[in-house]
Amino acid sequence: MIFLFAYLPTTDQVPAAIIALCERLANEFQQYIIRTTSLRKVFLSIKGVYYQAEIMGQDITWIVPYRFSQKVPQDVDFRIMLTFLEFYQTFIGFTNFKLYSDIGLVYPPKLDQKRDDDAAGINALQIEKAGGNVLLEETQSNDVKDTSKQLKTLGEKLKSLNSTQEPIDANAIEQINEEPEDVQLDIFEPLTAEDTALAAPQQPTSVILFKHLTIFLSREVPRHTLEFPLLAFGARLSWDPILGGGSPMTEDSETITHQIVDRAVLAKRYPGRSYVQPQWVVDSINQGKLLPTADYAPGAILAPHLSPFVHIDPSGYDPMVELDDSQEEDEEEVDDEAELQQELEAEAKGIKFSDFKGSVEAPKRKRQVEEEDLRNIMMSNKQKKLYKKMKYSNQKKDETAENLRKKRKELRASKATKSN
Structure with a gap:
């Protein structure tokens, strides 16, 4: 609901202050996902964009609508929705505070008003680490107070120890001072730099998928849909000035490695740069690897965009597996x-x-028939009913998988005839 109201236009029923607060809460949550590299799945559907992130070991899934000019319906009672929205605003605010505090960030983050006016989006927030001189001074003063209390009681503790201590035998001291001749001391060799280097926990490769890439978004590409997943997977991002301010580089920069376009014909191409369609980003994220850019070249016919949230039965139809005719x-x-x-x-x-x-x-x-009768004889009535249901469900699965394979073959044959 927070993302829904963040993308609504201002009306008499929905004030601008509520929309601004929802947009800020949504951007703060997305910044946390980016900082912690918690995003795992992305799916572009008709309803909107589905995201799934792993936060503290839990899978969190939410949907974000596309940023289109929306027509607000008149038959919706916004008073009831605003009542629920007030609860969610408070809930998400406390959640963001907890998430930021756990990773040592200041909450709420500062808002760069100039960038926000230039439609910088999530880049308008200035993320800062918690801590500073004030916190350090408070800690030092607390340490001094605790030490002074210990020093005051130190004399009394020493007196009590001296009074209860037993006299030491002189013969025991001489035996301790005598060093045995056959004792061999252990030799400790100095450690090398390789031995002392700590093995830092490594992130999975899929989390930093675009870390070494510099990506530019063309003016026809929906920036708000691709900006969040690209930044969450470590990409350096820039965009056309038409899409908003705050871009760190221009289109002619030599450091750009990939450019995302959504048109078949390009007026100009820069050498040494890969041109891909927007689906390349989402498919690469869901498969956990950088897919070949040639399959997503401008004007190319793309493969179906499949949902990563669907569990594929190994015995059923898998659209990712090539048909072996x-x-x-x-x-x-x-x-x-x-x-x-x-x-x-x-x-x-x-x-x-x-x-x-x-x-x-x-x-x-x-x-x-004989084998079937033999099975039925060995089973009870309850097992027979369960066995019939299993046979029926397996038969339906096989029929569905076979129909999908036939449709896929027919579609491939029709494409082949059209190309010829």
């Missing part, structure tokens, strides 16, 4: 050849084709 054709050819050989042998013996078919298929059906 050659293997299926080989199996069909082998079966046809074996069946043809049997038909020729039956014809040589003078057996009719109908009788041959019946003699081949009847034993198979009989054997299957």
